[in-house]
Amino acid sequence: MIGSYVNLSKTGELEQRRKTAFKFLEKCSVCPRNCSVNRLKNEKGFCQTGRRVKVSSFCPHHGEEPPISGHKGSGTIFFSYCNLACIFCQNYEISHQGEGDETDPRELADMMIKLQERGCHNINFVSPSHIIPQILEALVIAAEEGLTLPLVYNSNGYDSLEMLSLLEGVIDIYMPDFKYSSDKSAKSFSGCDDYWKVSTLAIKEMFRQVGPLKLDHDGVAERGLLVRHLVLPNDIAGSYEVLKYLSEKVSKEVYLSLMAQYHPCYKAYTDKKISRRITNDEYNRVLSWAKDFSFCDMYCQQLSSADIFLPDFDKKNPFGNH
Ligand code: SF4
Known part of the structure; x- marks a missing residue:
């Protein structure tokens, strides 16, 4: 499967998209927070990221959902902040402490090429x-140098519609979280006032662009939308409304991934509503609600996943044994 951006690269459209996207950095509105800082001058807003990106690690990842990891791994690049x-x-x-190294476009392109050379199914x-x-x-550099793998956009769902429009025909597989139906919870636990409105619009746009998940003959995703929903204790996420909306x-x-891997990390112990695993x-x-809503494809987890999926970012491969 060849990523759809390859044609955009040949026609010069990919470079045009880059140019347009860069205008959003000057008075930053790259995401819905609209911080208005000049990131081209290295000013930093909520995301603490200026002109250059930081990368924590990149590796073949075998712990994503089966259509994403396949049998050769997903070529995962973990960005800081x-x-x-x-x-x-x-x-x-x-994500909070910004562990990782500042990376220039040439180095980031090299990471993509290396992951392709290692046989990964996607970036x-x-x-x-x-x-x-x-x-x-x-990506402009990587595509010119032979990158052809499909691209996976693995986000928290808090995405700008304008930015998503620049990704049409660039991203093959969208894999957003759909975290909350309650803005009160989003505010308390993720510091975000308008998560519901932003994420519902974003997910609709993603589906409009790529449609349902399509798999190849080996069961590996080629294109489409996969939505992740992490079940939280005490129904903090408002899961029923999330599933109903979808x-x-x-x-x-x-294609729905219902995640059971919640583990109280970082400052979760400061609030008793989320200071435990789910039962x-x-x-x-939540599974029974999803069945009632008759989703065609659903991926579920064992509750023991809370142990299995905890990454260690001190390792070169945070999800590996070495
Ligand atoms: S959080 Fe970052 S990307 Fe979003 S608007 Fe603020 S500076 Fe820009």
Whole structure:
């Protein structure tokens, strides 16, 4: 499967998209926070990221959903910092504390090429919402040098519609979180006032661009939307409304990943509503809602996933054994 951006690269359209995206950095509105700082002059807003991106690690990742990891791994690039501030983030060393190295476009392009050379099925951008212009900048170089793998946009769902429009025909697989139906929860636990409005519009736009997930003969994703929903304790996420929206306003054909891996990390212990793992009953209740809404494709987890999926970003491969 060849990434759809390859043609855009040949016609020069990819470079045009990069140019347009860079205009958003000058008075930053790359994400819905609209901080208005001049990132071209290295000013920093909520996401603490200036002109250059930081990368925490890049590696073949075998722990994503089966259509994304396949049998050769997903070529994952973990970007530092984030435009949300989830107090329970399992990647808080990189998303809050900014662990990682500043990377120029040439180096970022090289990472993509190396992941392709290692046989990965795709290039998986983790936490890309605040650095889309810089990703496009590196992609222009990588595509000219032979990158052809499909691209996965692996975000928290807090994405700007204008930026997403620049990604049409560039991104093959969207894999957003759909975290909350409650803005009160989003405010308390992720520092975000308008998560519901922004994420619902973003997910609809993603589905409009790429449609339902399509797999090749080996079950590996080629194109489409996969939505992740992390079940939280005490129904903090408002899961019923999340599933209802997806089913009724987007499509029952959305490939849904219902995640049971919640583990109270970082500052989660400061609030008793989220200071524990979820119970079997809590997860099973959300599963039964999803079945009632008749989603065509759904990926579920064992509750033991809370141990399996905790990454260690001190390692070169945060999800590996070495
Ligand atoms: S990308 Fe960063 S600086 Fe720009 S609006 Fe979003 S949080 Fe603010």
